[in-house]
Amino acid sequence: MKKNLLLLLCCVFSSLLFAQPTITTTDLLKVGDVVITQPCATATFNPGSPGANQTWDFSQLVAEGPEDTTFYISPIGTPYAADYPLSNIVGRFGGNQYGYYQVAGDNLLFFGQKDPSSAIVLTDPAVYFKSPATFGTSVTDSIAGSLNAGPLNGSVTGQAFFKGDGYGTLTTPGGQYSDVLRIKTLTVAVVTVPFFGTITDSVFNYSWYKLGIQTPVFEMIEDTQWSGGAVIDQVRYVNYYRSLSSDATEPTKAIRSSIRAFPNPTEGDVAVDFELSERQSVRILVFDLTGYTVLTQKFEGAQGSNQARLEMGAMPNGVYVVEIQADNVREQKRLVVQHD
Structure with a gap:
C-alpha cells in the first residue's frame, strides 16, 4: 500500500511539472499588433505526433524567401469593411489582402478574406479559435457563404473541426518553447459554381501556441483541392514566428535589447x-x-x-x-x- 501511495504521489507531481497550457481569446492578437513570420521550405510535411508531453523538433527547417509581415488593424476604413459588418479585427498582409475576424466572447471567428481579384464572404463564419483552449478541447462548426474569383461565383458550405491535440516542447529555427499547446483544425468546404460543378477544399492547419505570445509560434498548413475524386491542386505552408521579445532561447541577436x-x-x-x-x-x-x-x-x-x-x-x-x-x-x- 505504501509503495502504491508513493507511486501515486510521483504521478501527481509529474503531472504538475508538465502542466497543460491553456490559451484564451484574451491571449490572442489585438488591434495594433504587428506579426512577422518566416516561411520555410516545404519539401517534407510531417507535423509530428499528437498527445501529452510531446517533443516537436523542427530546428532543421530551412528558411525560404523573405519574412512576412501582418498588420492587425481595425476594420474601420479598410476597403472591404462593408462586406464584413460584424468584423472587429482585420489582418492585412501581402500589401492588399485582408482577412476579417471577430472576437466574440469565447470565440475568434473567421468571416473571410478579400483582395482586388477574389473574395470569400462567410455568412456562417468558421470558429478559428475556441476559448479556453487546452489539451482535449474539441469543437465542430458549420460554415457557409459565397466565393467570388474573377468569372467564377459560387456558394460555400462545409464544416470546421477544432481540437487541442497535444502539448509539450517545440523547437523551431527561431528557438525553443516549452509548455506549448498544439491546435489542429480541419476545414472541409464544398464550393459549388453553377455550370462548372463542385470543388472540395480541405485544409489541415497545425498551430503551436505559447502563452504570452499573441500568435502561433509555428504553423504547418496543407490545402488540398479535389474534383471528381482526384486531387487538382495542393499547397503547403510552413512558417515560424520571428519574435521581437521572444520567450525562445535564441542565438545572440544583432539588436541586443528592446528599443x-x-x-x-x-x-x-x-x-x-x-x-x-x-x-x-x-x-x-x-x-x-x-x-x-x-x-x-x-x-x-x-x-x-x-x-x-x-x-x-x-x-x-x-x-x-x-x-x-x-x-x-x-x-x-x-x-x-x-x-x-
Whole structure:
C-alpha cells in the first residue's frame, strides 16, 4: 500500500511539472499588433505526433524567401469593411489582402478574406479559435457563404473541426518553447459554381501556441483541392514566428535589447535608443496602423549604445510602429503622436 501511495504521489507531481497550457481569446492578437513570420521550405510535411508531453523538433527547417509581415488593424476604413459588418479585427498582409475576424466572447471567428481579384464572404463564419483552449478541447462548426474569383461565383458550405491535440516542447529555427499547446483544425468546404460543378477544399492547419505570445509560434498548413475524386491542386505552408521579445532561447541577436522611444506620446521629434552587437548599417522605418510606411531612415550604427532622431511633428495624431532592422533582425516599438 505504501509503495502504491508513493507511486501515486510521483504521478501527481509529474503531472504538475508538465502542466497543460491553456490559451484564451484574451491571449490572442489585438488591434495594433504587428506579426512577422518566416516561411520555410516545404519539401517534407510531417507535423509530428499528437498527445501529452510531446517533443516537436523542427530546428532543421530551412528558411525560404523573405519574412512576412501582418498588420492587425481595425476594420474601420479598410476597403472591404462593408462586406464584413460584424468584423472587429482585420489582418492585412501581402500589401492588399485582408482577412476579417471577430472576437466574440469565447470565440475568434473567421468571416473571410478579400483582395482586388477574389473574395470569400462567410455568412456562417468558421470558429478559428475556441476559448479556453487546452489539451482535449474539441469543437465542430458549420460554415457557409459565397466565393467570388474573377468569372467564377459560387456558394460555400462545409464544416470546421477544432481540437487541442497535444502539448509539450517545440523547437523551431527561431528557438525553443516549452509548455506549448498544439491546435489542429480541419476545414472541409464544398464550393459549388453553377455550370462548372463542385470543388472540395480541405485544409489541415497545425498551430503551436505559447502563452504570452499573441500568435502561433509555428504553423504547418496543407490545402488540398479535389474534383471528381482526384486531387487538382495542393499547397503547403510552413512558417515560424520571428519574435521581437521572444520567450525562445535564441542565438545572440544583432539588436541586443528592446528599443526605447521618448518622449512617448510625442508631438515632435523622437529619440530612439537601441544597442547593437557590432558596428553595422541599420534601417529605421515607421508604419501607421494600416501597414503603410510613413518614414524611412538609414543609420550607421556603432557597437553598443546608439540613438537616432525621428521627425514626427508633421505626422497626424495616431499610433505608429517604429521598426529597426539590422542583420535580418527586427525590433519594434509602438509610438503615439498626440498634438494638443
